[in-house]
Amino acid sequence: MAEKKGNQSVEFKEKIAIKAVSSTVGKKEGEGPLKDKFDKIINDATAGEDSWEKAESKFVSENMKLVMKKAGINENDVDYIVAGDLLNQNNGSTFGVREFNRPFFGIYGACSTYGEGLGIGSILIEAGMGENILVGASSHFCAAEKQFRFPLELGSQRPLTSTWTVTGHGAAVLTKGGNYPYIKGITTGKIVDFGIKDANNMGAAMAPAAADVILNNFNDFGIGANYYDMIVTGDLGYVGKELVLKLVKDGGFDISENYTDCGIEIFDRDKQDTHSGGSGCACSAVTFNSLFYPKLKNGEMKRILFIPTGALMNSTSTQQGETIPGVAHGVMVEN
Amino acid sequence: MSENNQDKLQEYQKMVEKASPNSHIVLDCIKAFVIGGIICCIGQFITNVLANYGFTQDESSIYTSVILIGIASVLTGLGLYSKIGKFAGAGSVVPITGFSNSVTAPAIEFKKEGFVLGVGAKIFTIAGPVILYGSVTSMLVGIIYYFVK
Numbered sequence: 001m002a003e004k005k006g007n008q009s010v011e012f013k014e015k016i017a018i019k020a021v022s023s024t025v026g027k028k029e030g031e032g033p034l035k036d037k038f039d040k041i042i043n044d045a046t047a048g049e050d051s052w053e054k055a056e057s058k059f060v061s062e063n064m065k066l067v068m069k070k071a072g073i074n075e076n077d078v079d080y081i082v083a084g085d086l087l088n089q090n091n092g093s094t095f096g097v098r099e100f101n102r103p104f105f106g107i108y109g110a111c112s113t114y115g116e117g118l119g120i121g122s123i124l125i126e127a128g129m130g131e132n133i134l135v136g137a138s139s140h141f142c143a144a145e146k147q148f149r150f151p152l153e154l155g156s157q158r159p160l161t162s163t164w165t166v167t168g169h170g171a172a173v174l175t176k177g178g179n180y181p182y183i184k185g186i187t188t189g190k191i192v193d194f195g196i197k198d199a200n201n202m203g204a205a206m207a208p209a210a211a212d213v214i215l216n217n218f219n220d221f222g223i224g225a226n227y228y229d230m231i232v233t234g235d236l237g238y239v240g241k242e243l244v245l246k247l248v249k250d251g252g253f254d255i256s257e258n259y260t261d262c263g264i265e266i267f268d269r270d271k272q273d274t275h276s277g278g279s280g281c282a283c284s285a286v287t288f289n290s291l292f293y294p295k296l297k298n299g300e301m302k303r304i305l306f307i308p309t310g311a312l313m314n315s316t317s318t319q320q321g322e323t324i325p326g327v328a329h330g331v332m333v334e335n
Numbered sequence: 336m337s338e339n340n341q342d343k344l345q346e347y348q349k350m351v352e353k354a355s356p357n358s359h360i361v362l363d364c365i366k367a368f369v370i371g372g373i374i375c376c377i378g379q380f381i382t383n384v385l386a387n388y389g390f391t392q393d394e395s396s397i398y399t400s401v402i403l404i405g406i407a408s409v410l411t412g413l414g415l416y417s418k419i420g421k422f423a424g425a426g427s428v429v430p431i432t433g434f435s436n437s438v439t440a441p442a443i444e445f446k447k448e449g450f451v452l453g454v455g456a457k458i459f460t461i462a463g464p465v466i467l468y469g470s471v472t473s474m475l476v477g478i479i480y481y482f483v484k
Contacts, residue, residue, distance in 0.1 A: 155428065
């Protein structure tokens, strides 16, 4: 059985292997710094469908098929699917997986969904509930803009603190044992709200949640910053990164040498005009899968603390003047 | 919430302000002035041409508005107005062309949800407040004018 560690962490006793990962992205991501590392780039924003929402579901189903193929399994081998996205009622994922006809846990953690999924998937394996767990998270720039902001063709300016929602889907197959990078433990995040109300500055809204997970992970496992080769947050962007560095330093640890954010890695902000960086469920999922997982697999890195981050607002809460609470899910991936 | 917590939140707010880059306000104002000015010059040009063809001042003004709205609507459909807006900011939002853009953009976006619940219900999501409060203000001014004149 897994062992509870400290305040909010768990160390697994089973070796929970990440057997395969895959990432499918859109055109803009496919033109960014990670373009050669993605498994598949779909240049058409509607992916041959007639709406952005249907396109997102197609990203989900295509990429899940791809990860199953890479893991050498088919859908009948999958015991549970754990997936989520940003669309209302998780439709991106549910419509995407309905053809697989397998048991499904739909989860919502905003852009922290991939971390939440990896955590719940690990728990399912630890509990002996299955051999193969399929985890996925997706987002689509156009569909997210439509739901949360303004119509795409509206001629307005985006503030410099805003981030760009990544179009794509990241998926992983978790299994028990084997010579793969594995999930050693998780630090599940609390809802942390430091009173930020600006929906165009989500990095600032989520940074306290990320810093809280980092500090609790260190304390719960009795480790320091140098335990990890890299600490990677989900989609805080440049603004959020600066804030996390300060908040963690206030907590007594210096992570300036081995910390980065997926939102910074996925786009080139000067050439691609993405302002503070990338965001969305797919941001952390496809960046971890394409950039960091291979480094763990080939031994270039041994220990990564991967922390997808989510801003938990919706358009109604913003209009009613609510603050934006953040959440983050820490996943310790080692090899 | 305790006083200690309030202090912490205020301190964080200051940290955020320091870490968040501001818009380049002078450059943005210049861009808005130039593009907004160009749009107005085009409007004046159309008005003058119409007047040349014998339309009255009132007719020329109305037709100019219609033509500018039409042009902006087509540019929105071609995906060009959003690019102008990104560069010009308020310069292309404030003129009547910006109003046209704010109606056409949702019309395009919500076509997938059908012509009644999509286009019909959502077309004024952005322009709606302008229409409502514009009409209310006109009525108030009209009433005041009626009594004061």
